[in-house]
Amino acid sequence: MPDSPPLRRFPARYYLEKYYTNVGLENAAFMRAAARSVRPVERLGVFAELGGGPSLCALFAMVAATRVGPTRVVWMDVASSCLKEVDDWLRMEAGAFDYAAVLQWLEDEFDVDRSELAGRVRGAEWDMRRLDLHRPLPADLWGVGDVVGSHFFAESATGDEERFVEMTSHIGQAASPGALIALSYIRRSRPYRLQDDTLYPALSLDEDNLQPLLARAGLKFAELRVERGPIDDPPARPDYDGMVFATGSLRRTKRSL
Numbered sequence: 001m002p003d004s005p006p007l008r009r010f011p012a013r014y015y016l017e018k019y020y021t022n023v024g025l026e027n028a029a030f031m032r033a034a035a036r037s038v039r040p041v042e043r044l045g046v047f048a049e050l051g052g053g054p055s056l057c058a059l060f061a062m063v064a065a066t067r068v069g070p071t072r073v074v075w076m077d078v079a080s081s082c083l084k085e086v087d088d089w090l091r092m093e094a095g096a097f098d099y100a101a102v103l104q105w106l107e108d109e110f111d112v113d114r115s116e117l118a119g120r121v122r123g124a125e126w127d128m129r130r131l132d133l134h135r136p137l138p139a140d141l142w143g144v145g146d147v148v149g150s151h152f153f154a155e156s157a158t159g160d161e162e163r164f165v166e167m168t169s170h171i172g173q174a175a176s177p178g179a180l181i182a183l184s185y186i187r188r189s190r191p192y193r194l195q196d197d198t199l200y201p202a203l204s205l206d207e208d209n210l211q212p213l214l215a216r217a218g219l220k221f222a223e224l225r226v227e228r229g230p231i232d233d234p235p236a237r238p239d240y241d242g243m244v245f246a247t248g249s250l251r252r253t254k255r256s257l
């Protein structure tokens with residue numbers, strides 16, 4: 001299977017509309033897991049997301065849970081279509097994706113005003129990086145993140161275990177010592193299609209095989225919680241069976257890069 005579909009043409013708007021127009025079981029569990037991951041802190045500091053795509057949902061959930069915005073956001077993705085969706089939302093461009101359902105759910109769940117929440121996200125210093133995360137991070141991003149997230153990214157960017165491990169090692173590369181980590185994965189995904197005939201790769205992950213892969217990627221957790229998430233009924237795609245969340249904090253000793 002080709003490992004590099006035309007990712008630069010990732011169908012960002014289609015993806016947002018398909019997966020983030022409503023909050024069902026999956027999105028609720030995903031955002032609750034992201035929110036739980038930052039429970040130990042009162043400030044987000046520098047937030048880094050790898051393979052963030054066009055979706056701000058995990059960041060919204062973290063800001064809703066802490067009620068503070070990050071000082072800086074480092075947003076990494078290979079697809080310019082994704083970076084443009086994020087940029088349009090930040091600039092409040094006419095036609096930017098409407099997160100109304102997500103923001104309303106967060107308002108209800110966390111008793112936080114959704115306009116304030118959006119304002120805190122928009123108020124951070126944003127650093128958009130178009131990067132191929134098969135490659136190591138540029139040196140200026142090493143150790144940058146106080147909070148590092150990655151959601152539905154590496155397991156949908158490769159079907160190869162070694163490449164997954166390599167991409168995942170960049171999460172550790174972006175993290176400061178003791179950083180909080182929030183990871184979400186599609187559970188037992190098979191290769192899948194989105195808008196057209198492009199077949200996207202997938203690595204089949206579950207609660208059992210994920211932890212050894214994270215360890216192989218050099219992520220040394222002081223605490224790690226791995227849990228299974230639900231699946232919508234009906235599922236958004238026929239080729240997976242739920243989600244897996246891995247949240248925790250890294251040890252304070254920095255591994256050698």
Ligand SMILES: C[S@@+](CC[C@H](N)C(=O)[O-])C[C@H]1O[C@@H](n2cnc3c(N)ncnc32)[C@H](O)[C@@H]1O
Nearest residue numbers: 010051052053055077078079132133134151157
């Ligand atoms: C399934 S989407 C996940 C988007 C988002 N994180 C979310 O929570 O919905 C996978 C993302 O990984 C990005 N991606 C795939 N391969 C990549 C690579 N080699 N380097 C950087 N980003 C990549 C795609 O552009 C896409 O935005």
